[in-house]
Amino acid sequence: MNAFEPIKPEQDPAGKLAAMVVTTAFEDIPAEVIELAKKAILDTLAVTIAGSNWEVSPQIVRQVVEWGGAPQSPILVHGQRVPAPLAAFANGVMARGIDMGDVHVTGGHVTEWNIPAMLAALGIADKPVTGKEFLAAYVTGGELGVRVNTAMNGTSHASFGVPGEYMGPLCATASVARLLGLSVEETWNALGIAYSNHGMSEMQKYAEGTQMARVQHAFAGETAIKAALLSRQGVTGPKGIFLGVPGGSFRHIGWSDVRPEILSDDLGKRWIYAEGLSMKPYSACKFTHSFIAGAIEIMRRDRLDYREIASVRCIGSEGARMTIEPKEAKWNPKTVGEALYSTPYTVATAIIGGDVFLGDFTVEEVNRADKRDLMQKISVETDPAITDQFEGFSVEITLQDGRVFRQCTPYVLGHTRNPMSWDDLQQKLDKCAAYAAVPLAQAKLSRLVELCTDLDKIEDVSELLGALTP
Numbered sequence: 001m002n003a004f005e006p007i008k009p010e011q012d013p014a015g016k017l018a019a020m021v022v023t024t025a026f027e028d029i030p031a032e033v034i035e036l037a038k039k040a041i042l043d044t045l046a047v048t049i050a051g052s053n054w055e056v057s058p059q060i061v062r063q064v065v066e067w068g069g070a071p072q073s074p075i076l077v078h079g080q081r082v083p084a085p086l087a088a089f090a091n092g093v094m095a096r097g098i099d100m101g102d103v104h105v106t107g108g109h110v111t112e113w114n115i116p117a118m119l120a121a122l123g124i125a126d127k128p129v130t131g132k133e134f135l136a137a138y139v140t141g142g143e144l145g146v147r148v149n150t151a152m153n154g155t156s157h158a159s160f161g162v163p164g165e166y167m168g169p170l171c172a173t174a175s176v177a178r179l180l181g182l183s184v185e186e187t188w189n190a191l192g193i194a195y196s197n198h199g200m201s202e203m204q205k206y207a208e209g210t211q212m213a214r215v216q217h218a219f220a221g222e223t224a225i226k227a228a229l230l231s232r233q234g235v236t237g238p239k240g241i242f243l244g245v246p247g248g249s250f251r252h253i254g255w256s257d258v259r260p261e262i263l264s265d266d267l268g269k270r271w272i273y274a275e276g277l278s279m280k281p282y283s284a285c286k287f288t289h290s291f292i293a294g295a296i297e298i299m300r301r302d303r304l305d306y307r308e309i310a311s312v313r314c315i316g317s318e319g320a321r322m323t324i325e326p327k328e329a330k331w332n333p334k335t336v337g338e339a340l341y342s343t344p345y346t347v348a349t350a351i352i353g354g355d356v357f358l359g360d361f362t363v364e365e366v367n368r369a370d371k372r373d374l375m376q377k378i379s380v381e382t383d384p385a386i387t388d389q390f391e392g393f394s395v396e397i398t399l400q401d402g403r404v405f406r407q408c409t410p411y412v413l414g415h416t417r418n419p420m421s422w423d424d425l426q427q428k429l430d431k432c433a434a435y436a437a438v439p440l441a442q443a444k445l446s447r448l449v450e451l452c453t454d455l456d457k458i459e460d461v462s463e464l465l466g467a468l469t470p
Helices: 013-023 031-051 057-067 084-096 111-124 131-151 155-160 164-179 184-197 212-232 286-301 318-323 327-331 336-340 343-353 369-375 422-433 442-453 463-467
Strands: 309-316 378-382 394-399 404-408
Touching: 013 131, 013 164, 013 184, 031 084, 031 111, 031 131, 031 422, 031 442, 057 084, 057 212, 084 111, 084 212, 111 131, 111 164, 111 212, 111 463, 131 164, 164 184, 164 212, 184 212, 286 309, 286 318, 286 343, 286 394, 286 404, 309 343, 318 343, 318 378, 327 343, 336 343, 343 369, 343 378, 422 442, 442 463
Parallel strands: 309 378
Antiparallel strands: 309 394, 394 404
16 A cells, blocks of 8 residues: 555545536647547547457447437447437447557556447537537546546556556546536536546456456446546546545555656646657557567568467567466467467467458457467467567577578557658548448548547537447
8 A cells, every 4th residue: 555645635636627617618639639639539430340240349339229228329330319328338349349549658548438428428418519628528538537547557467467448437537527518616526526436456357367357348338437427417426536545545555656746747738648648559458469560570571471479489578578477368269358468369360361450350260270389389488578468579489400590570550759640540430330230321431530530610510420320
């Protein structure tokens, strides 16, 4: 337990974060941050389209439709109108479904938390929401989420059970509260309600390959809307979320490198959100991406035949342990969920097929004999000297004739230092659209790109919903 200086709940950094969310004007946000935000929104909408028919999403949509209720908001892609919290519930699981949403180097997942809930909240907004208002709500909520995880040094503790995704419901709640026009006090209460409703368990769902890695986003989105609405009705939540005595969450994290000052230092001036956001070119855990990129580059550059490979040696960060432990599950995945978070499986897939995308995550693909054989030739080591949790991993391929080929990828496509262009995002959208639960016309997809590109000029963001439903 960390011995931070005792403070009263009303002095908790959560208050400053709530004020940042409510009072930051669109004009206060740098243009480059807005540009990144527009790309991130399109990126998440693309993966939501693909996730609409992936694994557990159809079952959740069926359940939400069966629950029924006031037709406030459409379920993305599927189109049925349901109460806003239920629309957020269905949207959330789709956004995380294929594990291809953005990831911040210190802040964890971001856009797949708040955008699904924000789109559902449009159906209960008191007036049309402009693109500028939508972007300001998105960025400030994303900044709050990134700061919470960064302050916990969450990503560096990922392999040990980081409560990293506990910031997700706070991120979504902040953005929804801003979108619905809550005051600072109401937003703070909404954050407290969301905090009270979500536990801090994180890694077990990955280790066991369960569907909760995706379904947790459904609960977060639903909670965000309910928390905002309850707060507006006068329901209060705890204020001492992080450092309040006796139960502020940071007081009960045993790691010595927790830095609560990050929660409030330079708020509104420094945008940590924009300093390390990566968009994914591959549908798999981010900890596998540097390995995947290196393996693909070797096979392409040196024109190798995977059938001639004797061994593959991968060296990554300590955080990458979550993709190699427990060993039985990672070298012998039995489910799609286990395969998504397996370095041996994704590297073997990249070597054989030159890509890692949704078609590689079926029961048949997971059990392919050639992939299984190659996986047994793959070894993975972690090196504490690799300080970036996701980037700069190395791959070494040795052939049966003794030749050795190496590649270290400093920044995978999608990193802020190797960013995706709008054309890259268009291509990702096209790949994702092929997996939609309900086909979306090309005209709608083109309109979606136009809307995101010019989002700050749109007078009513509900136009997005028209492009995202049949």
